[in-house]
Amino acid sequence: MKKIDNYIARSETDYNRLYSSSLANPEFFWNQIAETFLWKKKWTKTLEYDFNKPEFKWFLNGKLNITENCLDRHLLNDPEKTAILFEPNDPYQESEKISYKELHKRVCVFANVLKNKNIKKGDRVCIYMPMVPELTVAVLACARIGAVHSVVFAGFSSTALAARINDAECKALLTADGSFRGSKIIDLKSIVDQALLECQSIESTIVFKRIGSDVTMNNNETWWHDEINGVSDYCEAEEMDSEDMLFILYTSGSTGKPKGMVHSCGGYMVYSTYTFLNVFQYHPSDIYWCTADIGWITGHSYIVYGPLLAGATSVMFEGVPSYPDYSRFWNIVEKHKITHFYTAPTAIRALAKHPVSLVDDNNLSSLKVLGTVGEPINEEAWNWYDKNIGKSKCPIVDTWWQTETGGIMLSSLAGVTDDKPTYATKPMIGIQPVLLDNNGKEISEFDKEGILAIKYPWPSMARTIYGNHQRYKNVYFAAYPGYYFPGDGALTDSKGNYRITGRVDDVVIVSGHNLGTAPIEDAINLHENVVESAVVGYPHDIKGNALRAFVILLDEKASINMDKEIKEQISKTIGPIAKPDIIQIVPGLPKTRSGKIMRRILRKIASGEKENFGDISTLLNPEVVKQILNES
Ligand code: PRX
Numbered sequence: 001m002k003k004i005d006n007y008i009a010r011s012e013t014d015y016n017r018l019y020s021s022s023l024a025n026p027e028f029f030w031n032q033i034a035e036t037f038l039w040k041k042k043w044t045k046t047l048e049y050d051f052n053k054p055e056f057k058w059f060l061n062g063k064l065n066i067t068e069n070c071l072d073r074h075l076l077n078d079p080e081k082t083a084i085l086f087e088p089n090d091p092y093q094e095s096e097k098i099s100y101k102e103l104h105k106r107v108c109v110f111a112n113v114l115k116n117k118n119i120k121k122g123d124r125v126c127i128y129m130p131m132v133p134e135l136t137v138a139v140l141a142c143a144r145i146g147a148v149h150s151v152v153f154a155g156f157s158s159t160a161l162a163a164r165i166n167d168a169e170c171k172a173l174l175t176a177d178g179s180f181r182g183s184k185i186i187d188l189k190s191i192v193d194q195a196l197l198e199c200q201s202i203e204s205t206i207v208f209k210r211i212g213s214d215v216t217m218n219n220n221e222t223w224w225h226d227e228i229n230g231v232s233d234y235c236e237a238e239e240m241d242s243e244d245m246l247f248i249l250y251t252s253g254s255t256g257k258p259k260g261m262v263h264s265c266g267g268y269m270v271y272s273t274y275t276f277l278n279v280f281q282y283h284p285s286d287i288y289w290c291t292a293d294i295g296w297i298t299g300h301s302y303i304v305y306g307p308l309l310a311g312a313t314s315v316m317f318e319g320v321p322s323y324p325d326y327s328r329f330w331n332i333v334e335k336h337k338i339t340h341f342y343t344a345p346t347a348i349r350a351l352a353k354h355p356v357s358l359v360d361d362n363n364l365s366s367l368k369v370l371g372t373v374g375e376p377i378n379e380e381a382w383n384w385y386d387k388n389i390g391k392s393k394c395p396i397v398d399t400w401w402q403t404e405t406g407g408i409m410l411s412s413l414a415g416v417t418d419d420k421p422t423y424a425t426k427p428m429i430g431i432q433p434v435l436l437d438n439n440g441k442e443i444s445e446f447d448k449e450g451i452l453a454i455k456y457p458w459p460s461m462a463r464t465i466y467g468n469h470q471r472y473k474n475v476y477f478a479a480y481p482g483y484y485f486p487g488d489g490a491l492t493d494s495k496g497n498y499r500i501t502g503r504v505d506d507v508v509i510v511s512g513h514n515l516g517t518a519p520i521e522d523a524i525n526l527h528e529n530v531v532e533s534a535v536v537g538y539p540h541d542i543k544g545n546a547l548r549a550f551v552i553l554l555d556e557k558a559s560i561n562m563d564k565e566i567k568e569q570i571s572k573t574i575g576p577i578a579k580p581d582i583i584q585i586v587p588g589l590p591k592t593r594s595g596k597i598m599r600r601i602l603r604k605i606a607s608g609e610k611e612n613f614g615d616i617s618t619l620l621n622p623e624v625v626k627q628i629l630n631e632s
Contacts, residue, residue, distance in 0.1 A: 004036040004310075008277050009429065015417050022430040029430060030058070030459060034270050038073050039064045040239050043266070049457045051484075054477045057243050058267035058459045065237035066246060066269045067144045070308040071104040072237070082313045085287065086133050087332055089180035089319035095336070098133055100311075103140075106133075108235035110141035113227045117204045119172055121146030121238050124248065126170040126202075128152045128161055128192060130179030131318045134208050134224065135294050136304055138174045143246060143265075146238035150248040150260070153295025154179055154186070156575040158194035160258075164250050167260055168466055169201040174224075178211035182323030189215040242266025248466050249297055251403040252507065252516035253475065260466030261403050267459030268301075268406050269309060275407040275428055276306030279397050280340050280369055281414045287366070288340040289315035291329070291347065296513075297403040298373050301460075302342065306407070321347055326354040330362035330389075341389070342371035342397075344512035345381055349542045352384040359388050369414040371397040374512030375544045376500050382421040400424035400500050402486055403514070404476065406460030409433070410498050423497045432456040433498065435490060440480045449501055452490040453483035506599065508537030508545050513577055517599075520547065520580070523573035524566055529554050534589050534597045535580060538606035547580035548606040550589060550628065559585050582606075584632065588624040590616070601625060605632060 009015040022029040027046040034043070043062030049055060074081065079101035086096040098106070119125060125147045129135040135151075142149040150168050152161050154176075165173065173196070179186045189207065193216070196202060207217070208224040217223070240246075246265045250258040282288055288307055292298035294316075307314035315336060321329050329351065333341060351359075370390050377385075377398055386392055396419050399411040409431050410424035417426055427433050435443040435450030443450040461484065465472040479485050489501040503509065506517045517535040524533040531552040540546035551566065553559055567579045590598040601613050605628055616622045 001038075002032070002036050004033065004273065004277065007033055007036070007274070008281075009413055009416055012417055015413060015426075015429065018429045019427070023432065026430065026456060030270065033274050034059055034062075034266070037064070037269060037273075038069050043242060047457065051477060051482050054473055056457045056461055056463060058264075058457075059242040059270070062242040062266050063239050064242065064266060064269070065144065065146075065240055066265055066305070066309075067107060067140050068237045069269055070140060070305065071100060071107060074100045074311045075104060077311070081311065083308060084133050084136055085313055085315045085336060087315060087317045087319075087336070089182065089323065091324060091328070091331065096133065103137070105233045106137045107140040107144055108233045109228050109231050110137050111144035111235040112231045113206070114141055114145055114147060114172070115235075116227075116231070117172055117206075119145065119147050121240075122148065122245070123172070124148045124150055124168040124170040125172045125174060126150050126152060126161075126165045126168070128154055128156075128173065128175045128188065129208065130154055130176055130188070130210055131293055131316055132176070132208070132210060133316060134176075136316065139247075139294065139300075139304055144235055144237055146240050146244065148245045148247055150250070151295055151300070152250070153293055153575075154188060155295070155577055157572050158191045159573045160575055161191065162195040162198040163257060164260070165195065165199045165202060167250075167257070168248050170199075171201060171203050173202050173205045174208070175205065176208040176210045177215045178213055180211065180318060182320040185211055185213070187213070189213075193218070240265045243463070247300065249300060249403055251297075251514055252519055258516075258519070259468075259471065259475070261462040262464045262466050263406050263460065264463050267461070268305070271407040271458060271460035272301045272306040273309040274430075276302060276310050276312075278413050278429060279399060279408050279411050280342070280371065281416060282307075282310060282312050282340065284311070286339040286368070287313050287315065287336055288342075289317070289332070289336070289338045290342040290371075291317060291321070292342075292344070292373070297406070301407050321351060325358070326351060327358035327361065330359050330364060333364050333367060334362040337366035339366055340369045340371070341367060342373065344374045345372050345377040346375065346511040346543055348372065348377070348381045348385050349544075352381060352388075353542070356388055364389060364391065367391075367394050369397065370394045371399060371414075373399045373401070375509045376502065377422060379421045386421075395419050398422075398424045400488075400498070404462045404486065405458075406462065409454070409458075410500075420493075420497055423493065423499045425497045427498070430458055434483070435492065436480055436483070446492050446494045449489055449491045451480070451485070451504060452488045452498070452500070453480055453485050455483050508547060510537070510545050510547060510577070511543045515547070515578055517547075519574060520549070520570060520578050523570045523578070524549060524551060526573065527562075527566060527569050529558055529562065530566070532589060534599060534602055536599055536603045536606050538603065538608075540581070546582075547578075548582040548584065549580040550584050550586045550602055552588060553585055556585065584628070586624070586628050586631065588621055588627070590622070590624050590628075591620045592618065595620075605629060
């Protein structure tokens, strides 16, 4: 078998050469990369696509199981190598090193448990768990038997969980009795109990005991430790077609319900590995830590799949950066001699607010590569990260990508291509980005802001929105025919480095989390005293963006507890992450004559603008702008 190492760029010349060859003949290029994996049967065609349908298929008729590539393959070389290094929430509790051999065993055992529950290839399994190794085991056990995992971030509310379970008609739910988050204990099981009242499709629920609290076990609910007892650790890997579904992961959209992005087996495997190795320049003895949660795409691609496919040691951290104090991340870096540290700009900004002695008391000399993901990083945060964490000797990879793209799309390659503060820099090898103007014409000038689009397929692109292909077409392919439209604005410098300037739709990135404003408005409007609401984002020091809600009440006199009640309503419907920082009761919302809310004006008000609202004479109710400003 060819080695993937031969295709990893180790110098800028390599990058240029590989990038050119990926452009000149994409199919030939990806064919070579795919050949470095373990396939049960080789594909017959590399790519088939149609942007208009839209339809994208990679490595057609190839057969594989991704877990054989994540696990079995590595058992031949180095079975004792640590696959998962688990750092618990409690710093006094021992960390756990799980070797590839041990992880393989646990995955096979749990895969057999799923089979015993009558879970079959193609069935959807919802996973709602804290950041413990069993979460990784659950994900891989699904993949082992060909079940489709749908991981729901364990900070989501019961209503959000139920909506996701119902959308995918999940047959089983894997969860825990609770989770530790810093000094708090979250009672996951009662959230699950509440959710399951609204879910008909779940036939069995398996509960991992993490906190040991008293919980009520209902019909068809069993404990994880009872289920694995005495179960065989041999489980043949199901043969999957390259285009079979591997997982569904929900992301919020600018309207309506969340979108269940569907990723398939073959392309996702190839692309997550290839980007992991190129971007992070991981070497076999490195200890890599991505601080994300597996409930998000970053965790899927760069805690679980990318690193394990590459045979890396991947750290899983259960806790939060602030517990027991703000030095926790740096304690962990020293303790485990972390070489690669990948986090969100929000975390960096929050940590930078604290005395630098919290950093300096730790030995961070093991660090070689730093990374950021999820939102634009401002220059100040970048410089703080570079100076205090990287000691000005670690490259910083600013990785731009999305749940939909499955893997990193724009980023420097650590130490290989240049980084540049606030720029995600260059396209990944194989990726063809362009900037478009509002008429869909490609922009070639630099420093001119445009709409980012991708003009050629790549292996890990989401194939559809679960159960709603029309929505997939409308959201990503309709506005600019012939391109994938991610919803971000960008510009390039004279060297072709990309800088992401922010969303161009009604999605706001708060603390690195992608939040559609429409579902939050829907949640607010559920309150019986609310007539209408509009939610917009505004710049925030730490979170990047925060939310401000403008709310019209039925009875203004009853506004005393509205702030609290609206926040509770949002927590209940979506989760605490979606709570606005500011809720302003307003007499009306600026609207066009066709009744559309002019969010542009509200965004300006929320950002502190007092004038310069442009021409508001076309508004149905221009006087409302003044009223909102007076009451701000
Ligand atoms: O707006 C971009 C922003 O996050 C969006 C994708 O969010 P999500 O699907 O939740 O995935 C986040 C983790 C990959 C993008 O459309 N975003 C992500 N990374 C960056 C970014 N914005 C600027 N710079 C980044 N590095």
